[in-house]
Amino acid sequence: MRALAAALLLLVGVGRADAKVHVVTSIETFADLARRVGGDRVDVKPLSHGYMDPHFVEPKPSLVLDLNRADLLVHVGLELEIGWLPPLILASRNERIQPGQPGNLDASARIPVLDVPTTKVDRSMGDIHAAGNPHYWIPPENALVIAREIADRLKAIDGAGTEVYTANLKRFEDELAHRRGEWEKRAASVKGVKVVTYHKSWSYVSKWLGLVEIGYVEPKPGIPAPPSHIASLIGFMRREGAKLILMESFYPRNTVDLVAQKAGAKTLVMPSDVGATSDIKDYFGLVDAVIAKLTTP
Amino acid sequence: MLRLSLLVVVVSAATSARAQVDGGAPPDGGGPADVSTEEIDKALKNDVAAQKAKAQPGQTAPAAPDAATAAPGMASGQPTSGSGFGAAMGRIFTSLNPDISAIVDFAAGWFQDDDGTIKSGDDPQSTGFKAQEIELALQAVVDPYFRADIFLTIPDLQGIEVEEAFLTTTNLPANLQIKAGIFRAGLGRQNAQHLHLQDFTRRPTLNAQLLGVDGLRAPGLEVNWLVPRLPFYLVLSGSAFSVGPANADVPLQTFGGGARWDFAYVGTARAFFPLSETTSLYAGLNYAHGKTSQRVSANDALPSTVDGLTLYDNYYDNLYGADLYLKWKPANQSRTYASVAWQTEYFLRDIPDVVVGGSKHRQLEGGLYSQVVVQAHRRWYFGLRGELMGIPSGDNIKREYAGAGSITWALSEFSRVRLYGELRYGPRFLPLDATPHPARLAAAAFLQLEAAIGAHGAHPF
Ligand SMILES: [Zn+2]
Numbered sequence: 072m073r074a075l076a077a078a079l080l081l082l083v084g085v086g087r088a089d090a091k092v093h094v095v096t097s098i099e100t101f102a103d104l105a106r107r108v109g110g111d112r113v114d115v116k117p118l119s120h121g122y123m124d125p126h127f128v129e130p131k132p133s134l135v136l137d138l139n140r141a142d143l144l145v146h147v148g149l150e151l152e153i154g155w156l157p158p159l160i161l162a163s164r165n166e167r168i169q170p171g172q173p174g175n176l177d178a179s180a181r182i183p184v185l186d187v188p189t190t191k192v193d194r195s196m197g198d199i200h201a202a203g204n205p206h207y208w209i210p211p212e213n214a215l216v217i218a219r220e221i222a223d224r225l226k227a228i229d230g231a232g233t234e235v236y237t238a239n240l241k242r243f244e245d246e247l248a249h250r251r252g253e254w255e256k257r258a259a260s261v262k263g264v265k266v267v268t269y270h271k272s273w274s275y276v277s278k279w280l281g282l283v284e285i286g287y288v289e290p291k292p293g294i295p296a297p298p299s300h301i302a303s304l305i306g307f308m309r310r311e312g313a314k315l316i317l318m319e320s321f322y323p324r325n326t327v328d329l330v331a332q333k334a335g336a337k338t339l340v341m342p343s344d345v346g347a348t349s350d351i352k353d354y355f356g357l358v359d360a361v362i363a364k365l366t367t368p
Numbered sequence: 369m370l371r372l373s374l375l376v377v378v379v380s381a382a383t384s385a386r387a388q389v390d391g392g393a394p395p396d397g398g399g400p401a402d403v404s405t406e407e408i409d410k411a412l413k414n415d416v417a418a419q420k421a422k423a424q425p426g427q428t429a430p431a432a433p434d435a436a437t438a439a440p441g442m443a444s445g446q447p448t449s450g451s452g453f454g455a456a457m458g459r460i461f462t463s464l465n466p467d468i469s470a471i472v473d474f475a476a477g478w479f480q481d482d483d484g485t486i487k488s489g490d491d492p493q494s495t496g497f498k499a500q501e502i503e504l505a506l507q508a509v510v511d512p513y514f515r516a517d518i519f520l521t522i523p524d525l526q527g528i529e530v531e532e533a534f535l536t537t538t539n540l541p542a543n544l545q546i547k548a549g550i551f552r553a554g555l556g557r558q559n560a561q562h563l564h565l566q567d568f569t570r571r572p573t574l575n576a577q578l579l580g581v582d583g584l585r586a587p588g589l590e591v592n593w594l595v596p597r598l599p600f601y602l603v604l605s606g607s608a609f610s611v612g613p614a615n616a617d618v619p620l621q622t623f624g625g626g627a628r629w630d631f632a633y634v635g636t637a638r639a640f641f642p643l644s645e646t647t648s649l650y651a652g653l654n655y656a657h658g659k660t661s662q663r664v665s666a667n668d669a670l671p672s673t674v675d676g677l678t679l680y681d682n683y684y685d686n687l688y689g690a691d692l693y694l695k696w697k698p699a700n701q702s703r704t705y706a707s708v709a710w711q712t713e714y715f716l717r718d719i720p721d722v723v724v725g726g727s728k729h730r731q732l733e734g735g736l737y738s739q740v741v742v743q744a745h746r747r748w749y750f751g752l753r754g755e756l757m758g759i760p761s762g763d764n765i766k767r768e769y770a771g772a773g774s775i776t777w778a779l780s781e782f783s784r785v786r787l788y789g790e791l792r793y794g795p796r797f798l799p800l801d802a803t804p805h806p807a808r809l810a811a812a813a814f815l816q817l818e819a820a821i822g823a824h825g826a827h828p829f
Pocket of ligand 1: 200271
């Protein structure tokens with residue numbers, strides 16, 4: 072017992088030696104944005120990887136260690152991580168990142184949210200996102216909102232770095248503005264193209280690039296689509312001439328391939344986050360890859 | 369605004385996480401599709417016929433999606449359309465209410481030996497249709513210092529119980545956290561878990577035989593500490609509980625005896641090792657110290673003594689335990705939705721000096737269970753469990769073997785159906801009867817239905 076007390080005192084007594092701001096993010100895209108804004112002043116770690124389904128990350132206790140050290144947690148919000156993140160935040164024993172603290176950044180706060188239910192919802196509609204669509208981080212205007220929010224929080228947490236964060240944010244804004252024009256030029260050909268998506272996770276990209284979503288393979292999140300839905304979807308795709316099905320790599324492929332085959336459409340396995348494939352290393356790479364997928368014939 | 373939830377409110381079956389799949393790598397073989405080609409072909413014919421019938425009154429196919437032709441889930445059929453700040457702000461205001469959820473567990477089935485089988489408080493209590501448990505959860509952040517979790521439960525329609533009601537600190541320094549209220553002790557793995565986190569319809573009898581029908585659950589205080597600066601997760605905890613005396617005619621309860629100041633003290637160490645991205649090991653060492661409690665309703669029966677207390681009541685004792693949880697689950701599951709989890713727990717009770725027949729002797733008794741749960745498909749889970757009680761055996765814990773199997777069909781994140789069967793070989797449990805009984809074989813089988821409504825819960829590891 073005495074040894075334990077001594078160990079406790081020793082460990083508690085040791086201060087935080089390194090001066091970097093520890094940023095933890097729920098998804099890899101946010102980690103890249105935080106690195107861009109934070110530069111050398113931050114040390115960034117994502118809790119999940121781009122090839123994982125962000126709705127269902129395994130809440131491993133090892134993630135508690137990352138959260139325990141965090142000065143800033145950046146998460147998607149809108150209940151995307153509701154199934155795994157809240158218990159980890161509590162278990163982190165880290166006051167800085169508890170809800171309501173400056174170190175807890177819900178990145179959706181200033182995003183113009185799409186697909187907010189306007190009628191009463193219940194779970195006969197499946198495991199729906201009742202607070203609105205949380206899959207918002209790909210379009211440049213939203214990435215900019217997120218980067219600005221991260222910069223604001225970093226300045227609040229680490230005032231000494233204010234100028235650095237402002238400069239880094241400016242650099243990101245400039246590069247983003249430049250790339251945005253390029254992306255929109257490249258994607259001009261997909262404007263008005265009718266698509267079907269697996270999960271309702273492409274609303275923001277569709278809105279940005281002008282894709283027309285005519286249906287969903289998974290009409291009720293988390294509920295297997297009945298054959299009648301699949302059949303009417305196929306029939307509808309045929310009548311509408313929809314030739315593309317968008318899905319993430321972490322969703323089951325079989326039903327999608329069946330629909331694609333019957334409807335004469337092509338399945339595009341889309342990256343939805345940095346790290347979705349090993350060659351997508353940052354946010355720009357992610358958007359490049361999304362547009363490349365959509366525009367490759 | 370995110371809500372914290374320490375204990376979980378939802379069925380523990382889920383579609384889940386992933387492993388790296390290179391963009392567009394086609395699944396060779398892969399898991400079974402949700403629907404078959406034949407089903408689709410049949411449905412397609414029906415759909416075509418329906419479209420024709422609809423087109424009859426002189427209408428041509430619509431050029432744009434509209435609600436009349438779109439199936440549920442088509443773009444126009446989505447119950448969503450609003451956007452922007454107004455809608456986003458709405459959720460912030462409403463979230464000041466606590467998260468409320470309810471879970472119901474119904475079971476129907478049969479115990480071959482209804483009276484001679486030891487049961488936990490949330491097991492189906494007998495043969496027939498059973499409202500196994502109805503649980504209501506209220507969870508919220510109290511203020512910047514605490515969060516509160518309240519779980520009310522009605523087991524077997526027998527009155528309302530406070531299963532747990534506790535505060536957890538959120539801002540203590542030095543990685544400390546305090547839990548205060550009535551709660552399930554983190555002694556081993558399943559003691560702290562609610563019924564809906566169990567992979568089987570009934571719990572293994574280990575905790576019911578050692579700790580009472582509800583395991584170790586009592587008013588108390590826990591201090592736990594996440595050990596900093598280690599390369600792995602390690603949490604140490606110490607707690608004290610005021611355990612109530614045992615119910616009459618149940619197995620010797622390890623704690624709850626003595627005077628009001630005879631607390632049960634619990635110390636645990638839990639460590640987590642991510643062996644790889646897919647494989648994790650979660651292990652615990654457990655120790656508890658307190659006084660035994662046992663009562664019988666009839667005084668003349670052996671081994672009872674006066675006042676309904678038995679020979680074994682009111683002795684200092686120690687409980688030693690170890691638990692292990694090994695889980696394999698690919699980070700990107702989409703091809704197979706496979707996972708495997710192995711869980712095992714052992715407890716050993718040491719009563720250093722029981723006086724039986726005028727002489728002191730030490731009584732060591734223990735037992736274990738071990739279970740494997742395999743997720744074989746997105747919605748199907750298969751479980752096998754073995755119990756070995758009475759290692760070592762003694763006056764109170766007899767040698768007993770049990771095997772159980774379960775098949776769980778998770779219809780969604782929020783409901784599931786489970787078929788459960790068990791076979792048990794050992795003596796009947798008869799608290800008022802000291803004469804040795806021969807071992808007998810007893811079977812039990814249940815069909816269980818579980819559903820969760822309300823706030824979306826989180827799954828603990
Ligand atoms: Zn989603």
